[in-house]
Amino acid sequence: MAEQYTAAMIGTGGIAACHMGYYVPNERVDLVAASDINEDSLNAFGEKFGVDQLYGDWQTMLDEVRPDIVSICTWNATHPPMTIAAAEAGARGIICEKPLGEDLGGPMDALAACEKTGCRLVVHEQRRYMTGFATARSQIQAGAIGSPITLCWRNEGGLLNIGTHFLDAAHFVLGDPGWTRVIGWIQRNTDRYERGSYCEEKLHVLVDFEGGHQLRLAMDIVEGEKGQECSAVGPDGLMYFDREQVTVFDADGRREVQPEEQPDYLEDLVSWIEGGPEHRNAAHHTFKTQEIMMAIYESARTRTMIEPPYTKRESPLAEMIEAGELPATGEAYDIRTQAGLDYATKMRAGK
Numbered sequence: 001m002a003e004q005y006t007a008a009m010i011g012t013g014g015i016a017a018c019h020m021g022y023y024v025p026n027e028r029v030d031l032v033a034a035s036d037i038n039e040d041s042l043n044a045f046g047e048k049f050g051v052d053q054l055y056g057d058w059q060t061m062l063d064e065v066r067p068d069i070v071s072i073c074t075w076n077a078t079h080p081p082m083t084i085a086a087a088e089a090g091a092r093g094i095i096c097e098k099p100l101g102e103d104l105g106g107p108m109d110a111l112a113a114c115e116k117t118g119c120r121l122v123v124h125e126q127r128r129y130m131t132g133f134a135t136a137r138s139q140i141q142a143g144a145i146g147s148p149i150t151l152c153w154r155n156e157g158g159l160l161n162i163g164t165h166f167l168d169a170a171h172f173v174l175g176d177p178g179w180t181r182v183i184g185w186i187q188r189n190t191d192r193y194e195r196g197s198y199c200e201e202k203l204h205v206l207v208d209f210e211g212g213h214q215l216r217l218a219m220d221i222v223e224g225e226k227g228q229e230c231s232a233v234g235p236d237g238l239m240y241f242d243r244e245q246v247t248v249f250d251a252d253g254r255r256e257v258q259p260e261e262q263p264d265y266l267e268d269l270v271s272w273i274e275g276g277p278e279h280r281n282a283a284h285h286t287f288k289t290q291e292i293m294m295a296i297y298e299s300a301r302t303r304t305m306i307e308p309p310y311t312k313r314e315s316p317l318a319e320m321i322e323a324g325e326l327p328a329t330g331e332a333y334d335i336r337t338q339a340g341l342d343y344a345t346k347m348r349a350g351k
Contacts, residue, residue, distance in 0.1 A: 002028055005092075005270065008065050009034040010058045010082055011073035012045035015097055018126075019071045020049055022095075022266035029069060029266060035061040038339075058082065062089040069269070072096040075195040075340050076160060080106030087119040093273050094121045095266075099164045100286055102197050104294045105313030111283055120272050122279045123286035125168040127243070131259035136232065136241040137173040139257060144248055145234030148212030149174060152231045156220045158192075158199040158335060159293055163219045166230075167289045170207070170215045173232070173241075176285055177210040182306045184296030188321070191332040196344025198317050199335060205296050301325070 007029050009016055013036075023031045033053035036042035046054045055061035062070070062085055070086040072079055072094065080101045086094050087110075094114065100107040100123055114121040127133045140149060151173070153166045171177070186200040193199050203219040232239040237250035246257040265281075272279045295306040297316035320326045334341035 003274070005029045005068040005273075006065070007031040007069040007071065008061055008067035009045070009051075009071045009073060010036075010061070010086075011071075011097075012036040012038070012041045013073060015124075016045060016071070016073040019073060019095060019124075022264070023071075024049070026264075026266050026270075028270060033061050033065045033067065059085060062086060062091075066090050068273075069093040069095070075343065076197045077102050077106075077344065080110040083110040083121065084113040087113045087117045087121075090117075091119050093269050094119060095124055095269065096121065096283075097124050098168075098286065099123075099160045099293065100283065100290050102160065103313060103315035103318070104290055104311070107283075107287055107290050108313065111287060114283070120269060120279065121283040122269055122281040123283050125165060125281055125286055125289070126265070127165055127169040128172045128280045129262050129265050130243045131262055132241045132244045132246055133169050133173060134262055135246045135257055135260045136230075136239060137175070138260060139239065139246060139248065140173055140232065140234075141175055144237065145232065145239050145250060146236030147234060148214070150213070150233045151215045152233075153215070154218045154221065154225055154227050156223070156225050158194045159203055159219055159296065160197055160199065161194045161336065163203065163205075163217060164289055164293060166217055167207070167215070167292050168286060169230075170209075170217075171285060171288060172280070173230075174209055174211070174213050176288075177213060179207055179209050179288065179292055179295075179308060181208040182206070182292055182295040182299050184299040184306075186297065186300040186317070186326075188326040188328055190330050191328040193332060193334040193341050193344065195336050195340035196334065196342075197340075198315070198321055200297075200317065203296070207292055207296075 012034050034045055034051050035055035035058040042054050070091045072082045079096050083096050151170050155162050183206045185204045187202040188200045192201050205217040207215040229242045240247045248255050268279050291310045295310045299306045301316040301320050
């Protein structure tokens with residue numbers, strides 16, 4: 001008989017429902033507990049999904065429930081300490097929301113803790129499981145438009161919030177190559193945050209990867225821009241892709257590529273726990289993304305090109321802001337949740 005697993009949810013806000021989309025249909029994993037500092041959100045979650053063990057304190061939940069799998073659906077700064085605590089509480093698998101942290105040091109420690117305990121850590125960069133991105137990867141790896149590839153993406157929402165998705169997706173569709181160079185420019189004239197984390201106002205980036213590939217990423221340059229489609233240019237053609245579709249233009253004209261069916265996110269984690277293939281969202285991939293994000297900020301801070309290895313633990317964005325190098329006007333505002341900003345402000349005041 002196949003082994004059964006228990007799971008617990010830390011944070012019951014909007015993204016938790018996405019995680020429940022993995023748990024609800026899975027017959028081998030039973031989500032038995034949840035925690036949240038917001039009692040109303042926690043109770044609504046428990047009622048909607050039939051979860052009886054509800055906790056206001058996530059550490060107490062981990063200590064008492066000792067779940068096999070933990071989903072972490074909280075604000076950015078909390079991801080490393082919660083990941084470490086879940087691993088130390090005996091979790092065999094963790095699905096942590098992106099980004100893995102606000103800096104590089106926290107994610108370093110989280111990966112080390114999971115490696116020490118043998119916990120399988122994945123980061124919820126879900127584009128790797130979307131049909132359009134996975135099909136684009138297959139097409140690029142098959143040489144549909146030649147190599148090297150230049151990717152171009154534009155969107156809004158900040159680097160740690162939305163830009164992380166595109167950086168990770170670039171890794172994925174290019175075959176997860178290492179990065180070789182980063183040049184970043186940022187602007188922060190207003191006191192902008194995202195879930196309580198410092199957030200730049202505008203950003204433009206060039207990232208070079210092994211194999212001669214390049215990503216050109218623009219965030220918040222055009223107000224209200226929500227383009228999810230990416231262009232990939234190669235020596236033999238052009239490709240456009242989004243979450244669901246892939247279109248290739250080559251010497252033979254235009255063709256729509258049949259999307260490839262993708263495996264189940266949670267089933268892949270269970271398989272990895274049981275000794276199967278590594279999950280495509282294994283945290284070492286996302287750690288590359290974290291390195292690039294911090295290198296972007298360091299490039300903007302020093303006005304230089306940054307090359308690996310990059311090991312600075314602290315956030316260069318926080319360093320610039322706290323040193324007064326990015327003076328901002330107006331009152332602080334958060335692009336996602338005022339509660340996140342209030343919580344972060346309280347934590348900083350308590351240091």
